[in-house]
Amino acid sequence: MSDAERAWACMIALFRSDEHLGRFAGAARETGLTAASMKALLNLLPDEEVPMRTLAEVLQCDASNVTQLVDALEEPGYAERVSLPADRRVKLVRLTEVGEKARTTVIDKLHEPPACLNALTKRDQAELARLLSKALAAADPPLDLYHP
Amino acid sequence: MSDAERAWACMIALFRSDEHLGRFAGAARETGLTAASMKALLNLLPDEEVPMRTLAEVLQCDASNVTQLVDALEEPGYAERVSLPADRRVKLVRLTEVGEKARTTVIDKLHEPPACLNALTKRDQAELARLLSKALAAADPPLDLYHP
């Protein structure tokens, strides 16, 4: 197994951990959303209005699905539909203030590092962050962090 | 953001990438399994017989679900049910030879590192593998790799 493969295999193990899966489920519970609608919430950026159709592409799902996902986000007031005057067929989705806060809450929860990462020395943590940041910077297409 | 948080955020970005999600979907397609039954396949170890009930605990799902998942694995001949003579209520699940091969195929596919990790220098790759292996070794409960 190459070093890159070994490194990636370790990351996969971290993601499969009950610790991370638990945080994911916990974040969904806290916001009262399902896994699907929470993913939709995560993909809506603050101060950005996105057509339903575009959101379907981002989520890689059918447009008919997005209707129900946005319904689920509107229900607790996390998002709202806005008409686009220039093309009245299009509806834009945007986060409300409450939705932005919910999104931040979810992201903060998901970003809590597994305990074994926190157990590394400060020096090792810094080195790990440096190497992974370097890898991400080289990604094409670019990979975005939730909190840039 | 701490270094551990930054490192973890980078890993999350790698997992959300189309590249990885595509490999996951591709592995499912190649084996003719759904995401759910593929996860069941991954959690069956070669040369090991596990009661249905235990598999349900590992997968963190209801036992009734496992009946259908194992049905899905038996259909293409990836696994088979074996009776436990000592307690005739219990049915053990075990991989067939074909199932072991399918499992290896899936794991190899999932373990293909994202291109941007392969783009790091050999030295950086080695350092990354070293740091992540160190973190995993410190995990409690232990985190297992698919290919130990």
Next chain:
DNA sequence: TATTGTTATACTCTATAACTATA
């Protein structure tokens, strides 16, 4: 005629409850 979003519908995944066969 083509496109956006919606609705109606069907299929899959998962859980709950009732059932069977063992213990």
Next chain:
DNA sequence: TATAGTTATAGAGTATAACAATA
């Protein structure tokens, strides 16, 4: 009486096809 696995059934997620409004 309790437990392992199954079956029947219902709820949620997602896709396809048909539809209304707009371009």
